[in-house]
Amino acid sequence: MSQVPMVFGAEITLPAIGFGTGGIQGYAGVEALIQAFELGYRLIDSAVNYENEGTVGRAVRRSSVPREEIIVTSKLPGRHHAYDEALATIEESLFRTGLDYLDLYLIHWPLPRLDRYVEAWQALITARDRGLVRAIGVSNFLSSHIDRLIEETGVSPAVNQVELHPFFPQAEQRAYNADRGIVTQAWCPIGRAGDLLSHPLLGAIGERYGVSRAQVILRWHLQLGVVPIPKSSSPERQYENLDLFGFDLTDDEMTEITALGRPDGRLFGLDPATHEEF
Numbered sequence: 289m290s291q292v293p294m295v296f297g298a299e300i301t302l303p304a305i306g307f308g309t310g311g312i313q314g315y316a317g318v319e320a321l322i323q324a325f326e327l328g329y330r331l332i333d334s335a336v337n338y339e340n341e342g343t344v345g346r347a348v349r350r351s352s353v354p355r356e357e358i359i360v361t362s363k364l365p366g367r368h369h370a371y372d373e374a375l376a377t378i379e380e381s382l383f384r385t386g387l388d389y390l391d392l393y394l395i396h397w398p399l400p401r402l403d404r405y406v407e408a409w410q411a412l413i414t415a416r417d418r419g420l421v422r423a424i425g426v427s428n429f430l431s432s433h434i435d436r437l438i439e440e441t442g443v444s445p446a447v448n449q450v451e452l453h454p455f456f457p458q459a460e461q462r463a464y465n466a467d468r469g470i471v472t473q474a475w476c477p478i479g480r481a482g483d484l485l486s487h488p489l490l491g492a493i494g495e496r497y498g499v500s501r502a503q504v505i506l507r508w509h510l511q512l513g514v515v516p517i518p519k520s521s522s523p524e525r526q527y528e529n530l531d532l533f534g535f536d537l538t539d540d541e542m543t544e545i546t547a548l549g550r551p552d553g554r555l556f557g558l559d560p561a562t563h564e565e566f
């Protein structure tokens with residue numbers, strides 16, 4: 289596999305494609321992750337709520353890839369937004385991985401009704417200052433939430449990880465993030481292998497290049513400057529999802545794929561303005 293290019297933000301440089309770990313756990317999960325490292329994945333997405341930080345840490349420690357080449361991400365759940373609890377949760381994430389530091393830590397959801405995300409952000413800043421984590425960011429934050437973080441703490445997130453796929457291209461959020469040097473990461477990038485993956489447009493474009501629909505979608509993310517984090521427990525599909533550098537989508541194809549976007553294209557109806565995930 290050729291070297292994955294990098295994406296540059298104001299606060300962080302990341303591989304152009306990462307690896308999702310939702311549902312990847314236990315011994316099988318360790319093997320899947322070691323396999324992913326061997327194929328060339330270097331950016332790993334985890335979360336307290338995935339209950340797999342131990343799996344991720346074990347795979348990082350057992351892999352032949354040097355620790356400093358791997359970017360390990362975890363996320364703070366909504367039930368621990370209070371400052372002291374957030375700091376303790378980050379420490380526990382670190383202990384569970386068995387690593388000396390984490391590379392990126394995100395607030396998982398803003399939970400605006402609870403209204404403690406600024407406090408949580410202050411804890412992430414402290415964790416970064418103490419060297420527990422190298423960089424800090426957010427997930428599922430709307431622009432108004434990020435404005436508030438910056439206004440109240442002066443610290444901008446390195447990353448905003450949001451739902452982003454052809455049915456929900458998030459043009460405004462991408463532009464907001466890009467204007468501030470915040471790297472946009474895309475969760476559920478291939479729509480969790482649901483209806484999106486059978487869309488005929490993607491099949492037609494894929495046939496032109498001899499690639500799969502998933503590869504067309506992930507190439508679209510790359511050309512938008514967004515970092516997708518597809519999950520796969522299969523070595524074949526892990527390889528397929530990384531094999532994106534032998535073709536280019538034309539401007540017209542990019543426009544056609546983006547036009548699949550729907551007014552509310554969220555696949556699970558999870559609007560960060562109202563969704564509360566503890």
Ligand SMILES: NC(=O)C1=CN([C@@H]2O[C@H](COP(=O)(O)OP(=O)(O)OC[C@H]3O[C@@H](n4cnc5c(N)ncnc54)[C@H](OP(=O)(O)O)[C@@H]3O)[C@@H](O)[C@H]2O)C=CC1
Nearest residue numbers: 308309310333475476477478479480481502518519520521
């Ligand atoms: N911040 C947040 O709130 C959220 C973050 N995430 C993160 O984003 C990651 C990715 O999102 P996720 O929800 O997993 O969905 P994805 O869009 O990554 O889809 C994963 C599904 O697609 C299948 N798949 C993977 N590659 C292919 C392929 N090439 N062809 C056909 N099927 C394929 C996988 O099956 P198989 O494993 O069998 O290959 C799995 O069922 C998560 O794992 C998690 O890390 C996800 C949701 C919310």
Ligand SMILES: O=C(O)C(=O)[C@@H](O)[C@H](O)C(=O)CO
Nearest residue numbers: 310335337396475556558565
């Ligand atoms: O997987 C995650 O990170 C989540 O936040 C999930 O709750 C996600 O929203 C989901 O799986 C929706 O079905």
